[in-house]
Amino acid sequence: MLGAPRNNATRAPGPIKWRSSLKNTIYDVLQSKTEWVETESETDWDFFWADKGWIHHELDKLHLADWQRINHFPNHYELTRKDLLIKNLKRAKKQLEKEERHAEAAQYNFFPLTYVVPSEYRMFVEEFKRSGGVWIMKPIGKAQGQGIFLFNKLSQISDWRRDHTWKPGQEPQEGDEGPETYLAQRYLEAPYLVGGKKFDLRIYALVTSYNPLRIFLHRSGFARFTNTRYSTRKEDITNTYMHLTNVAIQKHAPGFDSQKGMKWSIRSLRTYITTKHGEAAAAELFHAIQNIIIRALLAVQPAMINDKHCFELYGYDVMIDANLKPWLIEVNASPSLTASDRADWVLKTAMLEDLLDIVDLESKRESGKVELRMGGFDLIWDGGPVMRFDKPTSLPSMLGCYNERDKNQLRIFKKTGPPDGGKDFRSAKPGNA
Numbered sequence: 001m002l003g004a005p006r007n008n009a010t011r012a013p014g015p016i017k018w019r020s021s022l023k024n025t026i027y028d029v030l031q032s033k034t035e036w037v038e039t040e041s042e043t044d045w046d047f048f049w050a051d052k053g054w055i056h057h058e059l060d061k062l063h064l065a066d067w068q069r070i071n072h073f074p075n076h077y078e079l080t081r082k083d084l085l086i087k088n089l090k091r092a093k094k095q096l097e098k099e100e101r102h103a104e105a106a107q108y109n110f111f112p113l114t115y116v117v118p119s120e121y122r123m124f125v126e127e128f129k130r131s132g133g134v135w136i137m138k139p140i141g142k143a144q145g146q147g148i149f150l151f152n153k154l155s156q157i158s159d160w161r162r163d164h165t166w167k168p169g170q171e172p173q174e175g176d177e178g179p180e181t182y183l184a185q186r187y188l189e190a191p192y193l194v195g196g197k198k199f200d201l202r203i204y205a206l207v208t209s210y211n212p213l214r215i216f217l218h219r220s221g222f223a224r225f226t227n228t229r230y231s232t233r234k235e236d237i238t239n240t241y242m243h244l245t246n247v248a249i250q251k252h253a254p255g256f257d258s259q260k261g262m263k264w265s266i267r268s269l270r271t272y273i274t275t276k277h278g279e280a281a282a283a284e285l286f287h288a289i290q291n292i293i294i295r296a297l298l299a300v301q302p303a304m305i306n307d308k309h310c311f312e313l314y315g316y317d318v319m320i321d322a323n324l325k326p327w328l329i330e331v332n333a334s335p336s337l338t339a340s341d342r343a344d345w346v347l348k349t350a351m352l353e354d355l356l357d358i359v360d361l362e363s364k365r366e367s368g369k370v371e372l373r374m375g376g377f378d379l380i381w382d383g384g385p386v387m388r389f390d391k392p393t394s395l396p397s398m399l400g401c402y403n404e405r406d407k408n409q410l411r412i413f414k415k416t417g418p419p420d421g422g423k424d425f426r427s428a429k430p431g432n433a
Contacts, residue, residue: 011046011067016361021051024338025348029356047361052076052334064309069359072333073210073310078303079296080314080333082140082183083116092299108299110292111328113186124184128154134187134237139180143332148244150187150237157184188327189232192320194264194272196229200245200329201266203316203399205293206355211306212383215297216358217290219376219398220347221266247340265343270400273324281324283397289318289326290397294381296328311359350376 016036020027026049030036039045043062048070050059055072064070078084089111096105115124117137128135132152139147151157191198204218224245231239247262264272274282293316315335319327337352339345354375357364365371372379372386378398379386 011065016046017041017044018047018049019045020049021054022049022337024336025345026337026352029349029352033356047359066308067361068309069311069361070309071311071313073207073312074305074307075303076312076333079300080331082138082330083181085296085300085331086111086114086116086183088299088303089296092295107291107295110288110295110326112188115184117182117184118179119181121184125154134189136185136187136243138183138185140183141180147182148240150243152234152237188319188321190322191230192322192324193230194223194225194269197225197227198230198243198245199223199225199264199319201269201289201316201318201320202335203266203289203293203318204335204351205297205314205316206311206358206377207297207314208311208358209306209308210301210304213297213301213381214370214379214383215294215381216374216377217293217380217397217399218351218354219266219378219401220351221399222344222347223264223266223269225262225264227262263341263343265347266400277324285320285324285326286397286399290380290399292316292318292326292328294385296331297381311355313355 016033017039018030018033018036019039019041020030030038030047030049036047046068048068050070050072052072055070055074055076059070059072059074078088089108093105093108096102096108113127115121115127117124134150134152136148136150137157201221201223203221206216206218208214208216224247226243226245228239230243237243270282270286273285296316312333313335315332317329317332319329321327337348339348354377358374358377370379370382380397
């Protein structure tokens with residue numbers, strides 16, 4: 001087992017040594033720390049922003065020193081793999097019902113009816129025959145909208161099954177990976193629209209511990225819009241540009257122009273909803289979104305391996321329906337940190353600087369002290385509720401509220417520009433957000 005070459009109790013004097021597997025805004029922010037130094041060492045580092053592949057293959061080989069920090073928990077996939085997330089959410093709800101905590105169980109109503117196929121294919125077919133409607137099929141191991149399709153007839157699934165060569169209930173043979181796992185999920189046919197277009201939200205949450213569970217929610221985020229106006233006509237069911245908000249999909253849409261309002265800030269969306277529906281409705285909506293973030297993490301907490309060396313920044317994808325009810329779509333362990341435009345650069349660099357302040361490698365804060373507000377992050381759970389999360393009137397969620405860090409970061413941008421003369425995004429095509 002590899003180990004850090006220093007005493008485990010305290011970090012030796014000298015600059016913070018950092019590594020990064022990514023060359024985007026996190027790399028820029030780390031480089032801007034003039035008193036920190038980059039290292040290529042496999043073991044002699046204080047902070048490592050690693051990709052998920054490295055975590056899966058290398059982390060358990062290391063014996064980390066007390067002060068070393070890394071950006072993923074060992075089994076983050078309990079939250080971020082689509083099928084395991086659903087399994088954990090269902091289990092949490094069932095356990096609360098078993099304990100007759102029905103009010104809490106009722107709060108786990110934020111994910112669509114979902115079946116894992118092929119293992120739950122027969123149950124899915126029974127439900128489909130009973131209720132019909134439009135469903136969406138998602139592969140659990142792909143991103144950026146790959147492999148996703150909508151359907152409203154079982155015959156469409158029959159064709160897909162033949163292509164994927166599996167039978168309901170079949171077990172993989174030795175040496176065989178078996179059929180690819182998908183989610184069959186009831187489609188939200190009545191989304192909230194702005195200008196006739198569908199959108200989803202990307203929201204950032206930082207977890208610094210699972211025992212006790214400690215969650216910070218970032219005030220900023222963004223809404224991603226489709227390029228095509230939404231329609232419920234049956235002939236439009238195959239139009240992915242209308243139904244999927246992924247930038248990787250939308251950039252291929254006819255007439256796509258990344259400069260024409262494909263993104264809104266969360267703050268702009270909150271202002272829009274407040275103007276259209278009133279302050280109380282907006283407060284209730286954003287409080288419900290915050291509740292989703294907390295409940296999802298509580299659901300996976302029993303399964304997570306807590307490691308004091310780890311923290312994790314999650315990208316939550318949330319949709320809003322026509323009744324202003326939010327729905328959890330998925331959670332990403334590696335939300336894109338590549339900036340596609342100026343606003344994206346401002347948001348992500350400010351967020352990452354605040355994240356580093358919270359992780360506190362330089363031990364600037366009193367040991368064990370956690371502040372309710374740190375830059376653009378608000379502490380929303382610390383071994384228990386920081387506020388009453390069942391009643392939005394007790395203390396409103398700060399998601400989408402004013403974040404002065406954005407203003408400060410924009411001032412820096414206007415004065416100096418982004419690193420490398422803006423190559424981070426000005427010469428790049430829009431990517432996965």
